[in-house]
Amino acid sequence: MSHTPAPTASPPSSPPRARPLVPAGRRWQGVAACAVAALVVGGMSGTVVPDRASAATTKVGAGSYTTTLPAGAALPSGCGDLSTNPRAFVTANAPQGAVPTNDWWSSLLFKRSDCSFGEPLMAHPASYDTDRGGLGVSYTTTPVITGGATGVGEYKFPYTRDLQVGVAGLDAPQVRVDGWTDWTVTPVWSDGTRTLRATIGHGLPLSYYQVAGGRAQVRTDGAPRVWSRSGATVGFSVRGHDYVAYAPTGASWTQSGSTFSSTLAGKGYFSVAVLPTTTASTDATRKALATSYGRYAHAVVTGTKLTYSYNPGTAAARARYTFTTTRREGSGAGTVVALYPHQWKALKEATPIGQTYVSPRGAMKTLVGATSFLTSQPFRGVLPEVPAVATSRGADRATLAALLAEEAADPARERASDTYWAGKGLGRAARIAEIADQVGSTTVRDKALGTLRRTLTDWLTASAGEQDHLFHYDRAWGTLIGYDASYGSDAELNDHHFHYGYFVAAAATLAKFDPAWAATGRYGGMVDLLVRDANNYDRSDARFPYLRDFDIYAGHDWASGHGAFGSGNNQESSSEGMNFAGALVQWGQATGNTKVRNAGIHLYTTQAAAIREYWFDVGGTNFPKAFPHGTVGMVWGDGGAYSTWFTAEPEKIQGINQLPITGSHFYLGHSPSYVRANYAEVVRNRGSEPTVWQDILWEYLALGDPAAALAKYRADPGFTSEEGESRAHTFHWIRNLAALGTVDTAVTANHPMAMAFRKAGKRTYVVANVSTQALTVTFSDGRRVKAPAGRTVAAGAQSWSGGKAGGVPTPPPTAPSSPPPPAASASPTVTPTAPPTGPPTATAPPSSGATRYLRTDGTLGAAGSAGTVSVAAARGTFDGTPHAGRTFTATGVTGRWTGTTAFDLAVDAGTGVGNATQVRISYDRTGDGSADRVETYRYFATDPVPGYEHHTQGVRLLSSSGTGTGGDLTGGTVTVQVWSAIGNGPTTLGLGSASRVVLPLR
Structure with a gap:
């Protein structure tokens, strides 16, 4: 199928997304069954047999992952028995080990829409x-x-x-x-x-x-x-x-x-x-x-x-x-x-x-x-953070201290429990820890580090029976999936480098302050598994495909696991891909793992060059002459699009390839004149200065014109931060670049965490020493800079030294250390699914309760005759506000309130891009016409592949009102509203036995 432009509007809080939007609701794609080949594993032909007898976890130092699929979780799925047999469409001649995904040719192997053949393959x-x-x-x-x-x-x-x-x-x-x-x-x-x-x-x-x-x-x-x-x-x-x-x-x-x-x-x-x-x-x-x-x-x-x-x-x-x-x-x-x-x-x-x-x-x-x-x-280097040459003294220090104090209570501000949003929260807290440490705000620093330690430890430790905040290894697919998953990171193997890059970057920050936590025998082994899953740097490790998300010849990542589109594979947020690459450099440097560091440097330098050419076309020679834009939001196998999967707002189309702004993103400033032109395009296309994601765009502008960025920041101090950003980091970044100038690409260093800046013809040399030994760095122009252990040093036009001194108290281990298991120790549990060809029957309810089906007559009751109804297109933004939707009602409901609401709706937007359904469930306990509890869930963004998906309560609550427990119903009324929150196309809702709500009533 062909890509179509994104919707014309999107809520300001829409997250940066990198592939068809498939949030945390359990994903399932209905496709026709087709002939498949026998599975070949270890030289033997047969079938993968699922083992559900008992929950199992595998220790990796003090961390662990589960080898039993969490209840309700999804695995990669597609045609025929692909869910349990990823080698269904390979022959016995094909290489053994984990099958590759996220490649330019993946639709041949990872079949989803065409069960006989693949989609077009853009080899070039x-x-x-x-x-x-x-x-x-x-x-x-x-x-x-x-x-x-x-x-x-x-x-x-x-x-x-x-x-x-x-x-x-x-x-x-x-x-x-x-x-x-x-x-x-x-x-x-x-x-x-x-x-x-x-x-x-390729080639x-x-x-x-x-x-x-x-x-x-x-x-x-x-x-x-x-x-x-x-x-x-x-x-x-x-x-x-x-x-x-x-x-x-x-x-x-x-x-x-x-x-x-x-x-x-x-x-x-x-x-x-x-x-x-x-x-x-x-x-x-x-x-x-x-x-x-x-x-x-x-x-x-x-x-x-x-x-x-x-x-x-x-x-x-x-x-x-x-x-x-x-x-x-x-x-x-x-x-x-x-x-x-x-x-x-x-x-x-x-x-x-x-x-x-x-x-x-x-x-x-x-x-x-x-x-x-x-x-x-x-390789021009990365840094943990821009140095505090200006914000460590005077009025700017006081301003930053006040902004940091605002973050002390909740540095991560995590929005949801899936791997993407948990990662965004980790990224936010890591930035706060870095800048608080630079300026001596130790209370805020330690609070942020505590958040990193607690959150990472939680995610990197799996317990029997646990259902979220864990990682599951599936040997058949050769992948480590974090649950709750989101945006197709489970059923489509999308975006692992995006999600896990935030985890690895946060771990790199924590490793500087708490090296014991990052040791291989504690949690470093689990961090390494995240690295290997997204981009396995070790050819001898058969648990994961080599460089999964990175297209070796094309020079950049692909976000879709299957690439089953008429335009080939695609990637939206190139900067989140670079977040992963930079995280490898910093994690490898902090832990002394030069293999990981060097892998990160290869990914970083190669992809920075590709982004310069194919997302930004800095030289103006690669985009067709008639194409009216100087940048694209998405690169496809057959071209590029000034659009995103989730919005048509210029700020986000361009900002999605800038965020997150970190010390791994100075490559964005290698051409200051292009930075200025890129920002000017936002203003031109918007018809005004940006009204959303101002912080991201100002921080980006600061890489090309820091004085202008600082002026815009000071003129609009009441802006709303992007979800992964904070006011403290925005001010710190812009104010210090205004003092340092722009990246000096004429100078390199003999250390991976060092770089030079230039302002008014004068250079400042910056070295970040994350080791426990003093070092001296030599720059290519002959300048030598000494950096004490654990310090960041600026020398030249600006002089400053700061950062961790004397270390940070390390808490005792939360679990006994043990060596990581050998590569072959991971055992799979594979849950078979057999997707039907039409509207699905809803999956087993996540919890017990009174089950009501959405019926063709607009009622909630026993399973009725099969049918569908069209949910009108949003053609605007209605996140949290019902609009032109469908309503289903049950009256005379009596029962004791026992738990939480669950639901499972079959939805399909066909080939429509950027659509999302949303659900509100209201409880009128006595039927008097007044709702006593209203639950509005986050929207579920559908993918552009024909076939039903499951919209479940896994998307999590957006808001609720009224009493959540103990509110029994006596002759009450329950109302389910389904509408389109965003998107320009209608969505089909399956009825009868296809969609249901499980009321928390007994």
Whole structure:
């Protein structure tokens, strides 16, 4: 399905979201059953058998995770038995271990909407799609642009098939995955007589095929123009794009209309290349390229691999991308490689040819005959926090002290119990701890550290029977899921790097002050598991896929676990991805784990370059010329969108790629002129200065024009903080940058937590020493700065030293220490689900009580006849306010109040993006027409995949009024209201036995 723009309005309190909105309600996608392959684990074919006999936890030092799925919790789900068998759509040839998710090709494996084939695969420069007849190939060079100059809009290079590659007569019922490497995938088709095996990959203009059972076939969509026919090679153009089909030596191609076919001289292999030609190309240049590529046409890419390194002495983060090829014939050992802008701008040891490919990421430059290529990026450092060069003295110190005092009672201000919002709260408390420590507000610092310690310890410890604030490991999927989950982090494996990045960053702050807590034998082992789940840095660890969320070749994260969209995979909040990368750097540095630190530096430098090119297009060369925006809120496989999943407000479209503002986010300021232009676009598109998320936008502006940011802050002191921010941190950040200036990108350091700032031509050098030993840091311009243990030091134009001195009292361990278990110790518990094809029957009620179903006649009663009703689109913001909704009523209700309300509603917004339903349940205890208790629950945001989802009480209360316990009903009335809180499209509500409310009555 195609992406559609976000709704035109959203509540100011809407959270930053990174994929289809799927909050903490238990997620279930109704899809048709389809044929599946046998599960292959450890060389044996069989079925994963769930074990529900007893709750189990696995110790990791003093922490633990559960291996029994919490009651009511969801696991990844999709077509057929995918929930219990994530290898349902892979063959026995595929690599063992955890299956990869969150990739550009994940819809082939993680099937959800199309149970036979995948969605379009945006490999670049070519795109592909699978169907019964084989592999479709597309090379789109003309963008489709929608939207206006100031509102939401997008550009796309949509998949539009130029040709189909297959076997004559192939009619396969499904496609499966036969193998994968770091950035290639090998799908396979079979109809019992004919088979097709293809290998495709990022940056590969050549695609490789093996066939059996019939003639190889290339069928074009439209009449082809043949410009070269030479033995086993045929070159042709279709729809303005140039292709070459390479058969083995001794074979030839026969043309019949728009179809080329070949017996392949009985050898069973061939390849197809898309050429980087333009309308200015001649047949002579086409033939020359076809000959050049042909030397490597039968050197099949059978392996791709990333290796990376970090050299502190030169501050260089290097990455080598290696291709392993297997020659079927000929002497060419290398291959043809197309590089993205973030790669060719950092390229070493090679020179691309003159022709370039068009792609949604800008021009891709080409290497011919490459076996590998090397990139090098400078790592410019991260800091725990901006140093208090201004806020540690005088009137600014008094202002900050007062703002910090406001936070002492509740530093986290956690809104909900799911992993995203708990993480946001941890991030908020960590910022307060850092700045309070810098300025000597030890009471506030210790309160914030206590919050971090208590919250992290709670989440990183699982108990038998516990249902939330824990992590569950599922061996079948190779994932660690935190419950309560949110935004599809469970059923879709979305956003783990977003959620867990906050946890790891908070742990890095706590580790500085309480290293005993962070030790591997206590809670450090659990933190490491969070790191490994989101982006496993250890190839030898089969518990998790390697670099799950990070697309190694594209250079950035993907947020969707399955990527099952017509536009490919997507990512919204690139800055939350960078929050994870920076957290790895800081956690690794604080705990002495250089493997984690170096992994974080690779992710950080590579993704910072990708964000610069593809979210911000700082150089103005990658977005289509007609696209009217200087930034996008979301990157898709086929383009970019000035929109979000949750709002159309310019402040949030742009702010979602800026928050959270931390010492890991100075990369945002590497181009001050672009920062100013980005902020100006918010003002232009808004028609005024920002009215929401002002703090985020001012803090971002401070990286490009700190004096202007400080003036805006002082002119509007009554702003409402973004949910993960505080007034104290906003003031601290802006005021100190006004003193320091902007990031000086001309200077690097031989330490990962050091950087330079420049103001009025003068530099300030900052070093954060989180170790227990004094150190001296050398900057690339020769300046040397000494930093005592545990201190942050500023030297040069600004002079200051502060931070932890003498340590912070550490509480005794809350649990006995024990070594972490070996990698194989995690045992799975997998709960099978069998999703129906129509409106679902509600799942088992979370608690006992009087069950009433939502009926087609508007009543609440016994399960009635199946049906549906449409809940009208919001077309505005109605968070907490019923609007044009549906009402269901039960009268004459008598019962004793015994607990809490539960409900389970079947809702489906189809392909609509940015929709959300909301529920209010009212209790009139005597039926006198006056509600005695009203419960309004947070909205449940639906995803754009057709099929019912469960909207449950797991979204948590937004507000309540009246007595919560002891209020018995005698002839009372219960009313359930369901409406659309946000979104421009209607939502279908299942009735009869599909949706119910469990009243807390006996």
